[in-house]
Amino acid sequence: MSEPAQREAVNHGRATIRDVARRAGVSVATVSRVVNDRPDVSPETREAVLEVVRALSFSTNRSARALSKGRTGLVGLTIPFVLGDYYSLILSGATEALHEQEMRAVLCPTRHEHDREAALVERLMRGTTDGAIIVLPSESPGELSDLAAQGFPFVVVDAPMPLPERIPVVSATHWAGARAATEHLLQLGHRRIGIVTGREGWVATEERRDGYQAALAAAGVLASPELVRSGNFEIPDGHAGARELLALDDPPTAIFACNDNMAVGVLRAAAEAGLRVPGDLSIVGFDDSELARVTTPALTTVRQPLEEMGRMAVSLLSRLIDGQRVETLRVELATRLVVRGSTAPPP
Amino acid sequence: MSEPAQREAVNHGRATIRDVARRAGVSVATVSRVVNDRPDVSPETREAVLEVVRALSFSTNRSARALSKGRTGLVGLTIPFVLGDYYSLILSGATEALHEQEMRAVLCPTRHEHDREAALVERLMRGTTDGAIIVLPSESPGELSDLAAQGFPFVVVDAPMPLPERIPVVSATHWAGARAATEHLLQLGHRRIGIVTGREGWVATEERRDGYQAALAAAGVLASPELVRSGNFEIPDGHAGARELLALDDPPTAIFACNDNMAVGVLRAAAEAGLRVPGDLSIVGFDDSELARVTTPALTTVRQPLEEMGRMAVSLLSRLIDGQRVETLRVELATRLVVRGSTAPPP
Numbered sequence: 001m002s003e004p005a006q007r008e009a010v011n012h013g014r015a016t017i018r019d020v021a022r023r024a025g026v027s028v029a030t031v032s033r034v035v036n037d038r039p040d041v042s043p044e045t046r047e048a049v050l051e052v053v054r055a056l057s058f059s060t061n062r063s064a065r066a067l068s069k070g071r072t073g074l075v076g077l078t079i080p081f082v083l084g085d086y087y088s089l090i091l092s093g094a095t096e097a098l099h100e101q102e103m104r105a106v107l108c109p110t111r112h113e114h115d116r117e118a119a120l121v122e123r124l125m126r127g128t129t130d131g132a133i134i135v136l137p138s139e140s141p142g143e144l145s146d147l148a149a150q151g152f153p154f155v156v157v158d159a160p161m162p163l164p165e166r167i168p169v170v171s172a173t174h175w176a177g178a179r180a181a182t183e184h185l186l187q188l189g190h191r192r193i194g195i196v197t198g199r200e201g202w203v204a205t206e207e208r209r210d211g212y213q214a215a216l217a218a219a220g221v222l223a224s225p226e227l228v229r230s231g232n233f234e235i236p237d238g239h240a241g242a243r244e245l246l247a248l249d250d251p252p253t254a255i256f257a258c259n260d261n262m263a264v265g266v267l268r269a270a271a272e273a274g275l276r277v278p279g280d281l282s283i284v285g286f287d288d289s290e291l292a293r294v295t296t297p298a299l300t301t302v303r304q305p306l307e308e309m310g311r312m313a314v315s316l317l318s319r320l321i322d323g324q325r326v327e328t329l330r331v332e333l334a335t336r337l338v339v340r341g342s343t344a345p346p347p
Numbered sequence: 348m349s350e351p352a353q354r355e356a357v358n359h360g361r362a363t364i365r366d367v368a369r370r371a372g373v374s375v376a377t378v379s380r381v382v383n384d385r386p387d388v389s390p391e392t393r394e395a396v397l398e399v400v401r402a403l404s405f406s407t408n409r410s411a412r413a414l415s416k417g418r419t420g421l422v423g424l425t426i427p428f429v430l431g432d433y434y435s436l437i438l439s440g441a442t443e444a445l446h447e448q449e450m451r452a453v454l455c456p457t458r459h460e461h462d463r464e465a466a467l468v469e470r471l472m473r474g475t476t477d478g479a480i481i482v483l484p485s486e487s488p489g490e491l492s493d494l495a496a497q498g499f500p501f502v503v504v505d506a507p508m509p510l511p512e513r514i515p516v517v518s519a520t521h522w523a524g525a526r527a528a529t530e531h532l533l534q535l536g537h538r539r540i541g542i543v544t545g546r547e548g549w550v551a552t553e554e555r556r557d558g559y560q561a562a563l564a565a566a567g568v569l570a571s572p573e574l575v576r577s578g579n580f581e582i583p584d585g586h587a588g589a590r591e592l593l594a595l596d597d598p599p600t601a602i603f604a605c606n607d608n609m610a611v612g613v614l615r616a617a618a619e620a621g622l623r624v625p626g627d628l629s630i631v632g633f634d635d636s637e638l639a640r641v642t643t644p645a646l647t648t649v650r651q652p653l654e655e656m657g658r659m660a661v662s663l664l665s666r667l668i669d670g671q672r673v674e675t676l677r678v679e680l681a682t683r684l685v686v687r688g689s690t691a692p693p694p
Contacts, residue, residue: 089430290638291637294641294642
């Protein structure tokens, strides 16, 4: 194998400024002058270089700058599903932000399957993309640390598990959001407030439950364990949890469901029990998905800035790809309470 | 420029079996034998070739076969938005089908902006992808014909406009679905049936309106123009259309909204008018999105097989990319009526 061929192979098949120079029959410095639009190049040479650049499928500006650094202009986006508002909103924010930077997402749905995700990320690393955004990774903190150690730039959105400091993570203020939701119910006069939590062991689940308990504690209200049910973020979980809570001898007058899906399930359980919402039972969700606006009544919920989280992940990733220094690798975006029709004073 | 370098440039920078041969220092025939797992290659040569194949970011099987034909393993997916069930379901079906074929989608959201879509498709054609799936194109039939004439393989999902025969299109049976929805209302005893149609000029809009009118005609019911309102597939359109219909001197006892978003708007207008659904007013939607299951009552609607449409587009596209003969380039997948709680006999 000749020496330049070897260098290309090591470069994982991506076109570099060196490839352009070789194919156009000019020096690397000349390609650089053309790509950076400097005047000291003859029109003929400029056109010859641009011809090769075009043939290599790159446009000018960011793409050309990327080319000069051996970039693909592609970012891997691994995400459990592309269905449902939670995922769609993150995806929408990320793809729009990528579009603005003349980059594209290579979409890799993982279905929460660990092996599938690992295989996808490995493939993304092999030179097919410049970096990755990993939404709700199923990989362990150790595996993600290994990935970071290999120098492949990536940003995690909403880590289910606590991750080492050096791994970039974009998330939302779960604790503050849950605390605000619970305080809202307390201010309305509720004292028996049930909660249906999310998947056990997840950061979001623990922070939301802690926020709920912190608000109760601050108000001097006993956090009764019988008022806590656990779910898995799906409609049937909210339904089952609420049925159990409403069957208690001293049932709650309000239920905080830790996402909007589960709040829809709580609404169903209330309807089945003949309870009016919010007259007999108040309900608060979490996420502010489209669902929250179409239920009757519309849901009081905690808004997560999901599109903004997708955008922020792109912004952080593109700085990492460019080799810029990033002051902090942890970004928590603020949640906020949105009061609609599903909450009122207790009966 | 040397002759092999020129050939590579013409090949738009994608790695071909020729590149692998050159880099591994073997013949093209040898690479072919290794890639197709034939026995007549020494272990050393096999390993050397596989080393280069790996360095070029390709795995074996489909990817290796693709490599031997100069493929990228990437498919462009232009889609107006990634938000909302309609788009998410098509996207979900397509990305899963691509995953099964060891291909990936490069996601290009267009926001219905014609210039943006044209630029994206042009970029996809320049060798960065093997083909494209174009969901609800904003390009004209003429522009799509030009694209087809250039030999770039693509499949359209849900063409808003009628397209020439030779352009592959996957869609759903809008006419039959709308006819079934209207027949269901007629069978319940409704005779004053309003409709809120979709965007003017779109194939789906015209076929659904025609299906509604065909059902009325078959039942000998006069299709009164005052019962037809037009919308744009969003919640406020259904709301506005229903308000106008309910304000008529002789208001309808049932409304067929041409998608579920607009049916949610009709539900709101009914609630504001103090009408019970389905006791005072029956409502039918179209799509069977997640929304249809979370409203109170849940919506009777026409199910579009959206995930299956995404899968079918991938299946058709991959045959086109492989150069297989395709018997028909038009696929219409069946819709079906799903009866839930929003329809009943008229009061």
